[in-house]
Structures are given as C-alpha cells and as structure tokens.
Amino acid sequence: MGTEGARALLERAGRLTLQTGNLLNWGCGRKKCPVTPSEEVRDCIQKTLTEWSSKISQDQNQETLEVLECSVAQAIEKINPEERDELKVSAKLFIVGSNSSSIRDAVDLACSALGVAQLDSVIIAPPPVEDGTNLSLEYLQPYWKELENLVQNNKIVAIGTSDLDKTHLEQLYLWAQVKPSSNQVNLASCCVMPPDLTAFAKEFDIQLLTHNDPKELLCEASFQEVLQESIQNVKAKKWIPLWLLRYSVIVKSRGIIKSKGYIVQAKRNAS
Numbered sequence: 001m002g003t004e005g006a007r008a009l010l011e012r013a014g015r016l017t018l019q020t021g022n023l024l025n026w027g028c029g030r031k032k033c034p035v036t037p038s039e040e041v042r043d044c045i046q047k048t049l050t051e052w053s054s055k056i057s058q059d060q061n062q063e064t065l066e067v068l069e070c071s072v073a074q075a076i077e078k079i080n081p082e083e084r085d086e087l088k089v090s091a092k093l094f095i096v097g098s099n100s101s102s103i104r105d106a107v108d109l110a111c112s113a114l115g116v117a118q119l120d121s122v123i124i125a126p127p128p129v130e131d132g133t134n135l136s137l138e139y140l141q142p143y144w145k146e147l148e149n150l151v152q153n154n155k156i157v158a159i160g161t162s163d164l165d166k167t168h169l170e171q172l173y174l175w176a177q178v179k180p181s182s183n184q185v186n187l188a189s190c191c192v193m194p195p196d197l198t199a200f201a202k203e204f205d206i207q208l209l210t211h212n213d214p215k216e217l218l219c220e221a222s223f224q225e226v227l228q229e230s231i232q233n234v235k236a237k238k239w240i241p242l243w244l245l246r247y248s249v250i251v252k253s254r255g256i257i258k259s260k261g262y263i264v265q266a267k268r269n270a271s
Contacts (some may be wrong), residue, residue: 003053003054003232003234006052007232007234010058010068010231010235010268012065013068014066014067015265016067016070016266016268017069017070017109017131018262018264019048019070019076019261020048020071020072020262021075021262022076022259023044024260026047027102036214037212037214037217037220038222040144041218042226045218045223045226045230046229046230048071048075049227053231054100072081075261077251078113078115079114083114084111084116086253088121088249088252089116089119089121089147089248089249090109090119090120090121090248090250091119092123092124092162092246093106093123093125093243093244094125094213094245095124095125095127095143096218096219096220096241097127097220097241100146102242102265103150104150105243106245106265108120109264109265113261114249115137118154118156119155119157120158121157121160122150122209123161123162124160125162125163125217126139127225128215130163135168137171137172139175142174144159152178158247159178160183160184162183162184163184163185164183166196166200169197169200169201169249181207182204182206183209184208184209185197185208185211186210186211186212187211187212188212193208218241220241223239223240223241224237227239228238230241239267240267240268241264241266242267243263243265244262245263246261247259247260252257
C-alpha cells in the first residue's frame with residue numbers, strides 16, 4: 001500500500017502531527033556532518049514520512065482521521081518515571097504559520113510524547129515579523145501570555161526568549177508576570193555578546209545562551225517540498241506548517257543528551 005495509502009490519508013485529514021521520536025535511536029541526521037539546523041529538520045521529517053508511509057496498511061487506508069499522526073513506532077521513547085528527577089527536559093518552540101494558541105498544543109504533545117507531566121524549560125521563537133515591521137513588545141505579548149499560563153498550570157517550569165536585544169528583553173522583563181529565565185543569542189549575527197545585553201542579563205539573573213538556528217527553521221515552502229519528496233503525488237501545496245518543537249532530554253549529572261527529537265504540526269487548507 002505504502003505511499004498510495006499515505007496520500008489517501010493525507011487527502012482526508014485536517015491536521016498532521018509528525019513525531020520523529022528519539023533521533024539517537026535510529027540515526028536520523030547522521031548522514032552528513034556537520035549539518036545546519038534546517039538540513040537536520042528536513043532530513044528528519046523526510047525520513048519519518050518515508051518510514052511511516054511505507055507501513056500504511058489497506059485497513060488504515062480506509063480510515064478518516066481529523067488529526068493524522070505520523071511517527072515511527074520504534075523511535076518513540078518515553079521517559080522512565082523513576083529517572084525523571086535525574087533528567088532535564090528542554091524545548092525550543094518555533095511558531096511558523098499559526099497564532100499563540102498553538103503553544104499549548106505543542107507543549108501538551110511534547111509532554112505526551114515523552115511521557116512527562118511538565119517540561120523543565122521552553123524557549124519561544126515567535127514567527128519572524130513581516131518585512132518593514134519592527135519587533136515590538138505588543139507583538140511578543142500574546143505568545144508570552146500563553147507561556148505564562150502554562151507555567152501557572154505547572155506544564156512548564158521556566159520560560160525563555162530568543163534573539164531579543166537589550167531594549168526588547170528589558171521591555172518584556174518589566175511587563176511580564178513570569179520573568180524570562182533565559183535569552184538565546186544567535187552568534188551568526190554577533191560574534192561577541194553585546195555589553196548592554198550582558199549587563200542587563202547579569203543584573204536580573206537572566207541566562208544568556210547561544211544558538212545557530214536560522215530565523216525560519218522550517219518555512220512553508222520547505223515543508224511542502226519535503227512532503228512532496230517523501231510521498232509521491234501528494235497535494236503538498238495544501239499543507240501549511242503551524243509550529244515546530246525541538247526537544248532534548250539531558251542527564252543532569254553528566255550533561256549528555258539522552259534523547260533528542262522534533263514534533264511538527266501542520267494543517268490542510270480545504271480550498
């Protein structure tokens with residue numbers, strides 16, 4: 001049945017949730033090294049789609065699911081409850097083509113996938129502002145309010161930001177009820193941490209982290225391309241990615257990564 005069955009399921013579903021599972025379990029992303037974050041995401045999505053579609057049976061082909069779950073069973077790895085206290089579960093959430101209400105869905109799915117009640121930290125990367133528009137506190141507020149609600153509901157312990165300069169970080173800090181515990185800085189855009197940002201972060205106990213993620217880790221066109229490459233003749237242009245969550249599970253005492261993976265959600269435009 002293979003890709004034909006997968007294509008039929010995709011044509012009937014309204015949403016697609018893709019989980020790569022633990023990349024360390026099945027060598028996803030090891031093809032070439034080093035890879036850029038965007039290349040890794042594309043590679044992992046493609047391998048997951050290909051593996052999943054190859055296992056679609058005739059019985060599954062007849063199903064109509066509003067939310068279609070795409071995953072590779074052998075790669076899914078839940079955390080042993082007895083080991084939970086020894087592990088730190090962190091995530092970075094990239095909002096692609098959706099609004100702030102998707103944040104809860106992403107966190108709930110991550111918790112479910114890993115078998116945990118809460119995530120230790122979540123860093124938010126809101127969608128890039130449109131050309132000619134400046135980033136503002138008003139733009140960030142809806143996303144931060146959703147994160148604050150999740151902290152208050154014990155779904156997240158600590159929340160952080162990405163790519164904020166000193167001015168925007170200070171504005172967010174002064175406004176927020178739940179203060180940002182960290183701010184990621186892209187070293188591709190600045191080789192040295194800005195002194196004013198460093199001073200502010202030190203004064204208010206905000207951890208400055210570095211990253212090399214592009215502004216758009218997974219854009220709409222890229223997602224549609226990898227969908228088309230993985231499943232022949234699928235109507236890829238109808239599928240719009242909503243968000244992408246990258247998680248890592250780290251052994252606290254040793255600082256090594258025990259698990260790493262991606263969760264992606266997309267919706268199908270009916271028109």
